[in-house]
Amino acid sequence: AQSVAQPEDQVNVAEGNPLTVKCTYSVSGNPYLFWYVQYPNRGLQFLLKYITGDNLVKGSYGFEAEFNKSQTSFHLKKPSALVSDSALYFCAVRVLFSGGYNKLIFGAGTRLAVHP
Amino acid sequence: DVKVTQSSRYLVKRTGEKVFLECVQDMDHENMFWYRQDPGLGLRLIYFSYDVKMKEKGDIPEGYSVSREKKERFSLILESASTNQTSMYLCASSPRTGPPQGNTIYFGEGSWLTVV
Numbered sequence: 001a002q003s004v005a006q007p008e009d010q011v012n013v014a015e016g017n018p019l020t021v022k023c024t025y026s027v028s029g030n031p032y033l034f035w036y037v038q039y040p041n042r043g044l045q046f047l048l049k050y051i052t053g054d055n056l057v058k059g060s061y062g063f064e065a066e067f068n069k070s071q072t073s074f075h076l077k078k079p080s081a082l083v084s085d086s087a088l089y090f091c092a093v094r095v096l097f098s099g100g101y102n103k104l105i106f107g108a109g110t111r112l113a114v115h116p
Numbered sequence: 117d118v119k120v121t122q123s124s125r126y127l128v129k130r131t132g133e134k135v136f137l138e139c140v141q142d143m144d145h146e147n148m149f150w151y152r153q154d155p156g157l158g159l160r161l162i163y164f165s166y167d168v169k170m171k172e173k174g175d176i177p178e179g180y181s182v183s184r185e186k187k188e189r190f191s192l193i194l195e196s197a198s199t200n201q202t203s204m205y206l207c208a209s210s211p212r213t214g215p216p217q218g219n220t221i222y223f224g225e226g227s228w229l230t231v232v
Contacts, residue, residue, distance in 0.1 A: 043224050104149075
């Protein structure tokens with residue numbers, strides 16, 4: 001079965017420290033992987049995606065993610081956390097159907113709390 | 117910028133009422149989706165549509181139906197609302213895609229539905 005796992009419900013980081021939000025996936029074929037962020041009472045905003053090419057993907061707001069095929073992981077990272085990064089983060093994998101139709105399967109989400 | 121608009125941000129409905137959640141996108145996307153978001157469960161796909169008048173069941177379609185009469189509009193219908201349908205509902209859209217490009221899915225701001 002195709003799935004996405006985010007093993008941590010919450011990650012706590014001090015402002016200025018590096019942060020990592022973990023994601024592992026299980027999918028047949030080449031994975032198309034995404035990270036989204038959700039601020040309180042808002043919809044999901046796209047952060048970055050991995051399709052092919054360089055394993056280190058750079059995205060919005062200084063975030064980056066590293067694709068590791070052997071570990072089936074796609075961890076989100078940022079070198080120096082800001083209090084304003086506090087939000088709910090979702091990892092997702094795209095499932096592609098014949099004919100070009102697609103949908104995303106999401107992890108349960110990880111709440112990032114950055115403390116001053 | 118892509119814009120996905122959900123007409124109602126906050127709704128309170130009574131058990132047994134028929135509820136319509138409306139979603140409009142302005143980017144001529146072929147694919148549209150309705151997700152439900154609950155704490156600890158992430159996003160779960162209710163229905164999606166890959167063309168006008170076409171629909172496919174997602175992972176949790178029971179108790180819901182959808183309508184796609186025009187390309188830009190995708191409606192979620194709760195025929196007889198129940199308290200276990202109290203949730204945040206997210207509409208999304210994406211262009212049809214074929215390998216190797218993975219197209220981003222864009223989300224609306226969400227509709228908070230409370231069924232009492």
